[in-house]
Amino acid sequence: MNPWRVIFRREFRAYFSTPLAAVFLVVFLFMAGVFSFSMGGLFERGQADMRSFFQFVPWLFLFLAPALSMRLWAEERRLGTIEILTTLPISLWDTVVGKFLAAWSFSLVALALTVPLWITVSWLGDPDQGVIAAGYIASAMVAGIFLAIGGFVSALTKNQVIAFVVTIVACFLVLLSGFPLVLNFFRGWVSPAAVDAIASVSVLTHFNSLMRGVVEFRDVVYFVSGIFALMVATTFVVDWRKSA
Amino acid sequence: MRELISANNLHKSFAELRAVNGVSLRVNAGEVVGFLGPNGAGKTTTMRMLTGFHDPSSGSVSLNGFSLADDPIPARQTFGYLPEGAPAYPDMTVREYLQFIASARGIARREIASKIDDVAGRVRLRGVLDQVIETLSKGFKRRVGIAQAIIHDPPILIMDEPTDGLDPNQKHEVRELIRTMGSTKAIVLSTHILEEVEAVCTRAVVIAAGRIVFDGTPEEFESKAPASITRNRMDYVFRQLTAPAAEVAL
Numbered sequence: 001m002n003p004w005r006v007i008f009r010r011e012f013r014a015y016f017s018t019p020l021a022a023v024f025l026v027v028f029l030f031m032a033g034v035f036s037f038s039m040g041g042l043f044e045r046g047q048a049d050m051r052s053f054f055q056f057v058p059w060l061f062l063f064l065a066p067a068l069s070m071r072l073w074a075e076e077r078r079l080g081t082i083e084i085l086t087t088l089p090i091s092l093w094d095t096v097v098g099k100f101l102a103a104w105s106f107s108l109v110a111l112a113l114t115v116p117l118w119i120t121v122s123w124l125g126d127p128d129q130g131v132i133a134a135g136y137i138a139s140a141m142v143a144g145i146f147l148a149i150g151g152f153v154s155a156l157t158k159n160q161v162i163a164f165v166v167t168i169v170a171c172f173l174v175l176l177s178g179f180p181l182v183l184n185f186f187r188g189w190v191s192p193a194a195v196d197a198i199a200s201v202s203v204l205t206h207f208n209s210l211m212r213g214v215v216e217f218r219d220v221v222y223f224v225s226g227i228f229a230l231m232v233a234t235t236f237v238v239d240w241r242k243s244a
Numbered sequence: 245m246r247e248l249i250s251a252n253n254l255h256k257s258f259a260e261l262r263a264v265n266g267v268s269l270r271v272n273a274g275e276v277v278g279f280l281g282p283n284g285a286g287k288t289t290t291m292r293m294l295t296g297f298h299d300p301s302s303g304s305v306s307l308n309g310f311s312l313a314d315d316p317i318p319a320r321q322t323f324g325y326l327p328e329g330a331p332a333y334p335d336m337t338v339r340e341y342l343q344f345i346a347s348a349r350g351i352a353r354r355e356i357a358s359k360i361d362d363v364a365g366r367v368r369l370r371g372v373l374d375q376v377i378e379t380l381s382k383g384f385k386r387r388v389g390i391a392q393a394i395i396h397d398p399p400i401l402i403m404d405e406p407t408d409g410l411d412p413n414q415k416h417e418v419r420e421l422i423r424t425m426g427s428t429k430a431i432v433l434s435t436h437i438l439e440e441v442e443a444v445c446t447r448a449v450v451i452a453a454g455r456i457v458f459d460g461t462p463e464e465f466e467s468k469a470p471a472s473i474t475r476n477r478m479d480y481v482f483r484q485l486t487a488p489a490a491e492v493a494l
């Protein structure tokens with residue numbers, strides 16, 4: 001078996017060995033329902049699509065992704081198992097990849113469980129399936145970048161609660177930097193190029209761009225390279241912290 | 245005999261504190277080294293450098309010819325390691341945990357079940373294989389730690405206080421196990437029980453304040469006590485070697 005798959009399997013199963021998995025999935029689906037049907041006005045808008053659901057996905061993952069990522073490294077450090085994990089004949093990079101993919105796959109399971117919503121919408125009307133597919137891709141990307149941020153933060157501490165809170169704040173900042181309110185605030189006094197730069201690091205900007213239904217190379221590159229860079233940084237932090 | 249462990253001039257500092265200060269250690273196949281020293285002497289820190297968990301501040305480690313710094317993966321393949329306190333994932337069963345370790349150690353999938361059965365027999369875990377680790381008693385957790393260290397039959401074994409928390413029967417069995425394995429492997433184990441060194445080790449290494457202060461056979465160790473000391477001779481030598489002179493004089 002590939003080294004990263006050994007880690008992946010253990011981590012993925014670990015999510016299901018505690019009540020966390022059930023709580024997470026129930027909360028995710030419940031909130032997804034609340035957002036799409038009541039707050040998003042799925043019925044009132046008289047239009048069968050999943051926009052109302054997707055537009056809330058970043059806010060949903062803002063709180064749920066940190067709950068998945070907080071234990072990734074903090075728990076290993078608290079239990080002392082990091083000493084076994086990092087002396088197994090598996091490279092740290094493979095371990096980081098395995099852990100990230102486990103957390104990400106779990107969030108994809110949550111997304112997959114919203115398929116009944118898609119069936120309902122498709123049955124009620126004739127939504128643009130391409131836009132829906134793009135929405136799912138955008139949602140998976142947002143989950144990925146939040147989990148990568150969370151994994152990095154988790155590597156910095158042995159306290160899961162701290163990891164959770166700091167991750168929410170960090171994710172909130174990268175999400176918010178594309179918010180019109182924030183951009184308008186900057187627009188008053190910094191150059192337009194700087195405003196564009198701030199907007200371009202924003203998760204929300206790229207998420208909305210993907211959601212429009214055109215899967216642009218630029219946006220995918222943004223997410224994938226962001227995730228990759230954070231995983232490289234995580235590898236360095238784990239390596240540095242284990243010797244300190 | 246083959247030299248399996250070769251540690252050269254290891255130093256480790258934590259901020260101001262010099263935890264390990266120039267430790268060199270060579271261990272051949274067939275040697276069981278008892279690593280002794282008072283609390284805080286640097287035993288755990290040294291073993292962490294031998295396994296690559298801690299990078300040394302200076303110095304180098306080779307395991308079975310592989311440099312830990314340059315060839316970490318092949319080097320890590322050569323040993324089994326029981327860290328201090330025998331950490332393990334509390335919400336896995338013993339079997340799941342050993343399956344994880346076995347596959348991480350590269351044991352082929354079809355061999356894993358028989359390896360687990362074999363190791364569970366050797367450290368008496370058969371009755372608890374499907375119990376969640378969290379619910380095991382301290383001694384059983386320690387046995388799980390030993391099991392994961394030996395499941396792949398490595399040429400090198402590094403064990404930090406392997407018999408801590410075991411009942412007298414289990415202590416005896418683990419010592420027998422170590423003695424048996426010691427005929428072909430290079431084993432380093434730390435302990436605070438001096439009789440254990442006499443019982444299982446071919447060599448005693450004593451560390452105090454980060455430096456090696458004795459390296460020799462258990463017999464040589466004991467014979468450092470003057471003839472006038474008739475009881476607890478090893479304890480006496482240990483105190484002489486490791487306690488600051490002023491304290492011994494008192």
Ligand SMILES: Nc1ncnc2c1ncn2[C@@H]1O[C@H](COP(=O)(O)OP(=O)(O)OP(=O)(O)O)[C@@H](O)[C@H]1O
Pocket residue numbers: 244258261263281282283284285286287288289290
């Ligand atoms: N991560 C760390 N950060 C700071 N200091 C440390 C760290 N690890 C160990 N030390 C210090 O290094 C010294 C040696 O510790 P070590 O754990 O190696 O001792 P030991 O010989 O294993 O002791 P014991 O018999 O109590 O297990 C101690 O003073 C300890 O406080």
Ligand SMILES: [Mg+2]
Pocket residue numbers: 287288289328404
């Ligand atoms: Mg110790």
